[in-house]
Amino acid sequence: MSMSAGNAKYKFQLIDMENNKLIGDQDLNVAHEKKLHLIIYDPSLQEFQHVHPEFDGTMWVVDTQFSVDGNYWIWAQGELAADGEEFSTSNRLDITGGATAWPTPLFLEISAPEHLACRQLSLAKTSSLRARWQCSISR
Numbered sequence: 001m002s003m004s005a006g007n008a009k010y011k012f013q014l015i016d017m018e019n020n021k022l023i024g025d026q027d028l029n030v031a032h033e034k035k036l037h038l039i040i041y042d043p044s045l046q047e048f049q050h051v052h053p054e055f056d057g058t059m060w061v062v063d064t065q066f067s068v069d070g071n072y073w074i075w076a077q078g079e080l081a082a083d084g085e086e087f088s089t090s091n092r093l094d095i096t097g098g099a100t101a102w103p104t105p106l107f108l109e110i111s112a113p114e115h116l117a118c119r120q121l122s123l124a125k126t127s128s129l130r131a132r133w134q135c136s137i138s139r
């Protein structure tokens with residue numbers, strides 16, 4: 001998925017892969033003071049956003065701001081109310097039309113994403129297979 005730099009509402013759905021059901025806010029526990037955490041960063045780790053989407057009944061919606069190009073990582077993290085399982089799931093978002101992308105140090109490309117996301121929220125046991133994405137973008 002790609003979009004042009006600027007301000008945008010990022011909308012997405014999370015689906016529980018165990019029962020193929022949409023994950024809404026009633027399906028999540030509050031963890032780290034919020035139901036759902038979104039960690040967004042570029043491969044160089046120069047650009048970073050930590051935001052909290054709201055569920056509108058159909059989709060999770062959050063305001064984002066991108067000024068620099070890059071193939072960003074987006075991690076969603078939450079805790080399922082049904083069984084207390086913490087999950088994290090990631091997606092990529094390609095930003096174009098903004099400032100030139102930061103150069104990426106080679107060692108970061110190899111080792112960064114999971115480590116960074118876990119450190120930010122200090123989540124110990126996460127399952128990255130539990131939820132998957134469907135997303136769209138609107139301005």
Ligand SMILES: [Cu+2]
Nearest residue numbers: 034037038051
């Ligand atoms: Cu958060």
